[in-house]
Amino acid sequence: MAQAEKTKEIITFGELLERWKKEGREEGRKVGRKEGIEEGKKEGIEEGKREGQFLERRKMAQKMANAGLDIETIISLTGFSEDEIKQILKEG
Numbered sequence: 001m002a003q004a005e006k007t008k009e010i011i012t013f014g015e016l017l018e019r020w021k022k023e024g025r026e027e028g029r030k031v032g033r034k035e036g037i038e039e040g041k042k043e044g045i046e047e048g049k050r051e052g053q054f055l056e057r058r059k060m061a062q063k064m065a066n067a068g069l070d071i072e073t074i075i076s077l078t079g080f081s082e083d084e085i086k087q088i089l090k091e092g
Helices: 002-009 013-066 071-078 082-091
Strands: none
Touching (some): 013 071, 071 082
16 A cells, blocks of 8 residues: 555656646746736826826816917917817817
8 A cells, every 4th residue: 555655646757847837837927917917007107197198288278268379379389289179179
């Protein structure tokens, strides 16, 4: 019986190699997920900044229009196109 139990504990090099490959893939996935999450956070922060800048430019365009500036001046100061300015003024 002792010999049968010892036989169960013996694994081939191929089996050991497969175990190491599996462990390596699992570790790689963990690292990849962590890096992906960090990159996603950075992209989210940058997108939030861009959105905030857009909204600020939009508010500024509305204020300029309310102050009586012509569309050409608003375009040159905000970088919006004429169609974008018209849409902003329409939405109000």
